[in-house]
Amino acid sequence: MNLGVQHDMLRSELEEIVGASHISTQESDRLVYATDWFWLPQMWLDRGERPRTPDFIVHPGSASEVSEVLKIANSYRIPVVPWGGGSGSQGGALPLFGGIVLDTKRLDRIVDIDEISLTVTAQAGINGSQLEWALNERGLTLPHYPASANCATLGGYLAPRGSGTVSTKYGKAEDLVLSMEVVLPTGEVIRTPGVPQHAAGPDFFRLFLGSEGTLGVITEATMQVDYLPETRLFRALLFDDLSRALEAGRLLMTRRLEPTVIRIYDPRSTASRVKTILGHEYEGAYMVLGFDGDADIATLQERKALEICTRLGAEDLGREPGESWWEHRYDFYYPPQNLKLPWMYGTTETVSTYDRIERIYYAEKGAVESEYAAWNVDFIGHFSHWFHWGAMLYSRFIIRNPPEDAREAIRLHNRVWNTAMTAVLENGGMINEHHGIGLKLSRFMRRQYGAAWPMLEAIKRALDPNGIMNPGKVGFGPGTGVER
Amino acid sequence: MNERALATLENCRYCLMCRHVDPLGLITRRETLTPHGIALVAVSEQRGLIDWNEEMIGVLYSEVDAGVAQANCVTDQPFSEAVALVRAELVASRLAPAAAYELEERFRRHASPFGEAPVETAKGQAETALFVGDEAHHLWPASVGAACTLLGALGESPVPISRGRSSGFLASSLGLIETARTQAKATLEELDATGAGRLVVLSPGDHFTLSQLYTGRLGLDWPAGVEIVDLATLLADGLRAGRLAFTPALEDGAYAYVDPTHAARTPERFEAPRSLLRSLMPTEPVELFWHRQRAHPVGSTALQFTHPELADALTRARLEDARSRGAEVLFCEDPGSLAQLCRHAAAHNLAVRGLYETLATHLKP
Numbered sequence: 001m002n003l004g005v006q007h008d009m010l011r012s013e014l015e016e017i018v019g020a021s022h023i024s025t026q027e028s029d030r031l032v033y034a035t036d037w038f039w040l041p042q043m044w045l046d047r048g049e050r051p052r053t054p055d056f057i058v059h060p061g062s063a064s065e066v067s068e069v070l071k072i073a074n075s076y077r078i079p080v081v082p083w084g085g086g087s088g089s090q091g092g093a094l095p096l097f098g099g100i101v102l103d104t105k106r107l108d109r110i111v112d113i114d115e116i117s118l119t120v121t122a123q124a125g126i127n128g129s130q131l132e133w134a135l136n137e138r139g140l141t142l143p144h145y146p147a148s149a150n151c152a153t154l155g156g157y158l159a160p161r162g163s164g165t166v167s168t169k170y171g172k173a174e175d176l177v178l179s180m181e182v183v184l185p186t187g188e189v190i191r192t193p194g195v196p197q198h199a200a201g202p203d204f205f206r207l208f209l210g211s212e213g214t215l216g217v218i219t220e221a222t223m224q225v226d227y228l229p230e231t232r233l234f235r236a237l238l239f240d241d242l243s244r245a246l247e248a249g250r251l252l253m254t255r256r257l258e259p260t261v262i263r264i265y266d267p268r269s270t271a272s273r274v275k276t277i278l279g280h281e282y283e284g285a286y287m288v289l290g291f292d293g294d295a296d297i298a299t300l301q302e303r304k305a306l307e308i309c310t311r312l313g314a315e316d317l318g319r320e321p322g323e324s325w326w327e328h329r330y331d332f333y334y335p336p337q338n339l340k341l342p343w344m345y346g347t348t349e350t351v352s353t354y355d356r357i358e359r360i361y362y363a364e365k366g367a368v369e370s371e372y373a374a375w376n377v378d379f380i381g382h383f384s385h386w387f388h389w390g391a392m393l394y395s396r397f398i399i400r401n402p403p404e405d406a407r408e409a410i411r412l413h414n415r416v417w418n419t420a421m422t423a424v425l426e427n428g429g430m431i432n433e434h435h436g437i438g439l440k441l442s443r444f445m446r447r448q449y450g451a452a453w454p455m456l457e458a459i460k461r462a463l464d465p466n467g468i469m470n471p472g473k474v475g476f477g478p479g480t481g482v483e484r
Numbered sequence: 485m486n487e488r489a490l491a492t493l494e495n496c497r498y499c500l501m502c503r504h505v506d507p508l509g510l511i512t513r514r515e516t517l518t519p520h521g522i523a524l525v526a527v528s529e530q531r532g533l534i535d536w537n538e539e540m541i542g543v544l545y546s547e548v549d550a551g552v553a554q555a556n557c558v559t560d561q562p563f564s565e566a567v568a569l570v571r572a573e574l575v576a577s578r579l580a581p582a583a584a585y586e587l588e589e590r591f592r593r594h595a596s597p598f599g600e601a602p603v604e605t606a607k608g609q610a611e612t613a614l615f616v617g618d619e620a621h622h623l624w625p626a627s628v629g630a631a632c633t634l635l636g637a638l639g640e641s642p643v644p645i646s647r648g649r650s651s652g653f654l655a656s657s658l659g660l661i662e663t664a665r666t667q668a669k670a671t672l673e674e675l676d677a678t679g680a681g682r683l684v685v686l687s688p689g690d691h692f693t694l695s696q697l698y699t700g701r702l703g704l705d706w707p708a709g710v711e712i713v714d715l716a717t718l719l720a721d722g723l724r725a726g727r728l729a730f731t732p733a734l735e736d737g738a739y740a741y742v743d744p745t746h747a748a749r750t751p752e753r754f755e756a757p758r759s760l761l762r763s764l765m766p767t768e769p770v771e772l773f774w775h776r777q778r779a780h781p782v783g784s785t786a787l788q789f790t791h792p793e794l795a796d797a798l799t800r801a802r803l804e805d806a807r808s809r810g811a812e813v814l815f816c817e818d819p820g821s822l823a824q825l826c827r828h829a830a831a832h833n834l835a836v837r838g839l840y841e842t843l844a845t846h847l848k849p
């Protein structure tokens with residue numbers, strides 16, 4: 001933003017709150033905080049283009065400091081963008097209109113571990129793996145294992161409603177949270193009720209899950225934890241037909257066999273990703289099954305699951321390939337195996353009920369592959385987060401030779417997303433299951449929600465009258481004071 | 485930019501996967517000082533987005549060079565090596581921080597930033613040499629005598645070498661590659677003159693420098709037939725084999741072992757110092773939160789010269805970790821780490837002890 005003399009006014013006021021050493025306007029910080037893990041700003045930088053940078057990076061150390069920062073931002077009508085680990089892939093943490101990037105990493109304290117109710121209360125900026133280590137020391141685990149645990153924060157788990165590798169048994173991050181402390185856009189610090197299941201009126205607590213920093217800053221959360229499982233069993237199976245694999249997954253879930261993991265790679269992923277990363281060469285749909293908990297129960301569950309799968313024609317590949325998948329499950333996201341620039345790529349993941357999910361897969365695959373055949377698009381997918389009623393499709397497009405010109409690349413990127421999301425929406429899918437909306441999917445929110453969208457907008461206006469919180473994200477446009 | 489360095493930095497620029505162990509990210513909370521941030525700054529210079537001005541060079545020189553990122557990297561990206569190569573280019577362009585050139589001068593005159601006495605070259609020949617270096621010689625000399633006593637108990641009479649001369653690690657880390665090579669060659673010549681077939685080292689840092697950095701970063705040949713042996717491992721083996729025994733140390737209070745700077749680079753020796761301590765102490769050591777693979781360095785790297793405030797913060801973070809775990813006494817064997825810990829320990833109400841000296845005074849005859 002062009003803040004002129006206000007810049008130094010604002011800086012000195014912010015310094016009074018957080019201390020001079022916790023606020024930066026350095027060029028290096030502004031560059032690094034100009035991009036999260038969204039392909040678009042990374043590509044922009046990759047092509048030597050200068051992105052929009054924040055004016056200030058502020059590191060508050062308490063909820064009351066967050067509150068004071070938001071009050072100041074309101075009085076100056078300055079955007080505030082919460083930033084956890086910056087690992088979000090949707091551009092949710094991008095300072096689109098400059099202003100303040102509010103890095104939560106100083107809020108990293110574990111407040112309490114309750115070994116009776118099995119909960120942990122921690123500040124929202126705590127790093128996922130560090131929290132996990134602390135729990136593991138007590139024989140506990142927070143069973144939200146996103147591939148980004150090493151870099152993401154607790155607040156970043158909740159704000160975009162993330163899912164981890166074992167969500168099929170333990171639920172998404174939003175299912176594990178009991179309560180939160182939130183600083184509202186106007187600076188009030190609120191605490192949601194201590195338990196999530198009750199009948200004391202509407203569940204306003206859920207509003208902040210998925211709000212991605214547009215309705216306030218989560219500063220603390222109480223999460224349900226589990227005992228570290230006595231055993232973890234993995235094995236891999238091969239189906240020659242994706243439909244049968246999906247049917248097996250449905251039966252496992254609807255018969256409540258409680259798998260920890262069901263991951264079905266489509267034939268294209270089986271032939272490419274599974275081959276290069278895990279070194280297994282198979283044709284068909286590769287399935288990884290996991291069970292955990294008490295050894296006798298997990299063994300029984302696994303046996304019943306195997307019966308279902310083999311009845312549907314699966315070949316049991318045994319334990320080793322399943323265990324090696326668990327061992328290497330994050331390699332898919334590390335260099336050099338990860339999707340990387342100069343490629344163009346996007347994870348067009350979706351979720352729907354069992355009666356639709358396969359149709360969505362073929363509709364999206366068909367649309368993307370036919371419309372972008374000239375770009376040699378690669379469409380891959382796997383099904384990895386399962387519910388009693390449906391499953392999540394983690395689909396991805398990859399274009400290995402995108403336009404060199406950054407602006408042309410953005411046009412093509414957005415066209416592919418239009419195609420993919422149109423196929424998803426027309427076939428009854430959600431535009432996202434766990435990465436969130438951010439900037440990337442903002443423009444699809446109206447279509448997703450139809451007549452319900454104005455209600456969400458009204459809530460946003462009521463809570464954030466000046467539109468300072470994370471403008472341009474989750475479908476909410478820039479607020480009144482924001483320079484476009 | 486050097487192609488090898490660039491390839492690594494391109495890989496690291498958008499990878500955030502060592503954030504959980506990144507020492508500077510943890511103490512500053514600045515994304516910019518994590519491998520991702522440092523790599524992004526470096527490759528942005530290549531793309532014309534930034535210039536190598538004082539601020540950006542400061543970012544590049546904030547990399548700790550203690551191996552924690554690589555030790556925790558699934559694909560083993562040699563991040564510190566890449567940064568050292570870029571620093572060497574900055575040195576060559578006279579763009580490095582003033583501290584680097586000041587140190588270059590000190591290295592030229594005194595072979596060490598820690599003292600001005602001339603290097604004491606080895607006299608005589610032996611089967612075993614003991615690498616002393618400048619940190620042990622100037623900052624924690626008691627460790628050298630203790631090491632000789634302990635080796636003596638195992639029937640060895642080592643010839644100390646490189647007394648007062650830097651190993652070359654610091655210089656190489658600052659991008660002063662030629663200075664580092666000169667120091668390394670002097671060490672190798674002295675070693676050669678002793679005729680030793682075994683070189684005992686006191687710390688993970690020296691182990692890394694002599695066994696990996698000389699041949700890797702500095703491109704030198706390691707003398708054929710000379711084995712590098714870590715003293716703590718040697719002692720732990722001796723203990724296990726019944727060739728060494730210790731009388732109980734009467735320390736009061738909970739104690740902890742501090743994995744020294746560079747510990748993450750030598751995972752094979754995590755257990756050795758712990759087992760030695762157990763043989764001395766009546767109770768189990770307290771494990772710090774930042775231990776073994778994830779152990780943070782203290783400020784005993786080049787950071788103490790280029791960014792002393794960050795170096796101090798790293799050291800204080802280790803001491804706070806120890807306090808929060810209830811430790812009252814800290815043990816460590818690395819002279820450089822010990823010197824750093826000692827400077828701040830009193831403010832944290834902690835006592836610091838050299839592991840080798842404690843072992844030597846409790847050696848059972």
Ligand SMILES: Cc1cc2nc3c(=O)[nH]c(=O)nc-3n(C[C@H](O)[C@H](O)[C@H](O)COP(=O)(O)OP(=O)(O)OC[C@H]3O[C@@H](n4cnc5c(N)ncnc54)[C@H](O)[C@@H]3O)c2cc1C
Pocket residue numbers: 036037081082083084085086087088089091092093104124125145146147148151152153154155156157158159160161162163164165211212213214216217218219333434435438470473500
């Ligand atoms: C390699 C890799 C693998 C990934 N794998 C997974 C996965 O398996 N599962 C998954 O769900 N996601 C995954 N992600 C996406 C992403 O890491 C997660 O969504 C993560 O939880 C984001 O956390 P963060 O702290 O980095 O958030 P950020 O990227 O910093 O922020 C994400 C959004 O949340 C908002 N926000 C952050 N903190 C707060 C807060 N305290 N209060 C309010 N709003 C806040 C931000 O403004 C932004 O809109 C992956 C990302 C990477 C880079």
